[in-house]
Amino acid sequence: MLKDITLGQYFPGNTVAHRLDPRTKILLVVLYITALFCAKNVASYGLMALVLAVCTRISRVRLKAMVRGLKPVVFIIVFTAVLNLFFTPGQRELFALGPLHITDTGLSNAVFMVLRILLLIMGTFLLTYTTSPISLTDGLERLLNGLKRFHVPVHELSMMMAIALRFIPTLIEETDKIMSAQKARGADFESGGILQKAKAMIPILVPLFISAFRRADELATAMECRCYHGGEGRTKLHVLCYAPRDYTALACGALVLAAVLVLRHFGL
Numbered sequence: 001m002l003k004d005i006t007l008g009q010y011f012p013g014n015t016v017a018h019r020l021d022p023r024t025k026i027l028l029v030v031l032y033i034t035a036l037f038c039a040k041n042v043a044s045y046g047l048m049a050l051v052l053a054v055c056t057r058i059s060r061v062r063l064k065a066m067v068r069g070l071k072p073v074v075f076i077i078v079f080t081a082v083l084n085l086f087f088t089p090g091q092r093e094l095f096a097l098g099p100l101h102i103t104d105t106g107l108s109n110a111v112f113m114v115l116r117i118l119l120l121i122m123g124t125f126l127l128t129y130t131t132s133p134i135s136l137t138d139g140l141e142r143l144l145n146g147l148k149r150f151h152v153p154v155h156e157l158s159m160m161m162a163i164a165l166r167f168i169p170t171l172i173e174e175t176d177k178i179m180s181a182q183k184a185r186g187a188d189f190e191s192g193g194i195l196q197k198a199k200a201m202i203p204i205l206v207p208l209f210i211s212a213f214r215r216a217d218e219l220a221t222a223m224e225c226r227c228y229h230g231g232e233g234r235t236k237l238h239v240l241c242y243a244p245r246d247y248t249a250l251a252c253g254a255l256v257l258a259a260v261l262v263l264r265h266f267g268l
Helices: 022-038 042-059 063-068 071-086 104-130 133-143 145-150 154-184 194-200 202-225 244-266
Strands: 093-097 100-103
Touching: 022 042, 022 104, 022 133, 022 244, 042 104, 042 244, 063 104, 071 100, 071 104, 100 104, 133 145, 133 154, 145 154, 154 202, 194 202
Parallel strands: none
Antiparallel strands: 093 100
8 A cells, every 4th residue: 555655756757748847837737726626517527537638648657657646545535425425415316225315416526526536636646747856846936936025935845845745755665664574573454443553553653753753864964064054045957947838838727727617607
C-alpha cells in the first residue's frame, strides 16, 4: 500500500507538459479545479474527463501510475459515495432497505461526487508528475511574489512546500523499510482489532519520527554550511520565462472553464 502513494514523485520527461513553465502548470491546475467544481451535469463531467485524458496523453504518464495513486484514498471515495447515496433526499425513491433509501438525487450526487474526487486527484497528480520540486518552488514563488509587499515570507513558504513534497517519497520508503524489518522480527500488523493495530504501529512511528528529525537536522546543517539565509539577494540558475506554448496552454484552460460554465448555465 505504501508503494502505491505517488504524491510528490516526479517522472522526468521531455514532453510538452514537462517543458511548460511551472507557473503555467500551477495556473492550469487552478483553472482545472475551478472548472471541476463548476461542473454540474453529464456533459461537463465528460468534458473534464476528456481534458484529463488528453493531458495524460500529452504528458505520457502511464495510466497505471495514475490509478495506483488512487489506492490510498479508496476508503475516502467509497465513504463519500455511501454518504451521498443513502443520505440524500430526492423526489423519486429507487430502492429502500430498512432505514436506508436510495433516491434519484442521491444516486446522481454519488456518481458525480466520485467522478469529481477521481478527476481532482488524478488531475492534480499530473502537476507533481511533470514538474520537479525545484521548478515547482520557483514557479510558486514567482506567482506569489506580490505578497512580499505585505511582508509575507513567500520564499520560505515555497521552500517548505518543496521540501515537504520532496520528503514524502523518502519517508514512505523509510516506513516501508521499518515495517519490513519489524515483520522480519515477528511483528504482526494485520490481525487484531483497531486498538491492537494502533498499538502495533508504535514500533513503526517511533523510529520513523527519529529518522525524520535526523534528516531535518542534517538538512538544516547542510543549508547552514552553504550559507543559506533565505531568498533575499539570491539569483536563479534557471530564469523562468513564458513561451508561446504557455500562452496557448493558458488559453486552452480558460476555454475549458468557459465551456463548463456554458454547459452549467444551459443545463446540458
